[in-house]
Amino acid sequence: MDTSVITAKGLHRTYGSGKDAFEAVRGVDLHVRRGELFALLGTNGAGKTSTLEVLEGLAPATAGQVRILGHDPLRERTRVRPRMGIMLQDAGFPPELTAAETARMWHGTLSRPLPVEQALAAVGLEDRGGVRVASLSGGEQRRLDLALALMSRPEVLFLDEPTTGLDPQSRRTTWELVRGLLDDGVTVMLTTHYLEEAEALADRLAIMHAGRVAREGTVAEIVAAETATIAFADGAGVARLDLSALPALAAAPSVERHTWTLTSTDLQATLTALLTEAARTGAALADLDARSASLEQAFLAVATDADHAHDARRPATAAA
């Protein structure tokens, strides 16, 4: 049985036409299962929002197919929209309305909404209802956006950079709220520039660059494809070590600014051999630091690969 709640197949999205055409999304496939949180990460301008807008039914795809809960989110909008919650990057609420008035206005458009007070309380804004939107802090405005996205009791929730501008404590409170929704079976698609947020929340994620998915999987799967790093100071006796003979090196050992760096495809094997070699020769490994690959490393690798490719802004007509 197909349990996908969100699917995209061969999704393309082009802005403009003719010689000014720009293909922002260049063949994206996504499958998000019920109750899963899927994070869409990417470099600036990678095409995350352009992808999300098509999934949300806010814009048509230039090519390809998207389905939300088995329906076309644009053509069958009336069937899908009541079951979705959408938190845009910038909701653009009228600044002169209060938070509670804004929430009541939205409440009036929904068929079986949460009570206004409950939605505001869910995001910690129960005491800010009487404050005009223009006077809310940036973080409070983000939380109001989230309250409205939750108000329809959605089965599928799209969160476009939900914690941008939030302080670390409010960010964690939002994570708890999102975890509670996942426990209730809500399916969430999230974009974020905070890798820590993706690590904390995502069941699976994709890293986009230049309109394509460059990496996809669980955090562990994505990180496993990267190399671990060992570093130590270029101190007494290091010259006696035969570093190039160490096992599982991903590249030749290098020294820069008095620090040696080794990259390894098997951290335990390389580190064990290094320590054995240091003990044998009596070399001191000052400031020794060994670390597994991180999501940040995978992200940076995507951006670096791309720097080499130089194809980020090829016109659509020239795209592969």
Ligand SMILES: Nc1ncnc2c1ncn2[C@@H]1O[C@H](COP(=O)(O)OP(=O)(O)OP(=O)(O)O)[C@@H](O)[C@H]1O
């Ligand atoms: N209306 C538009 N007309 C032309 N180009 C556009 C339009 N909207 C977006 N783009 C371009 O499409 C590309 C993808 O933009 P998009 O906003 O989807 O990226 P993103 O991954 O969400 O970026 P960010 O992380 O910076 O928010 C960018 O190069 C952007 O300049």
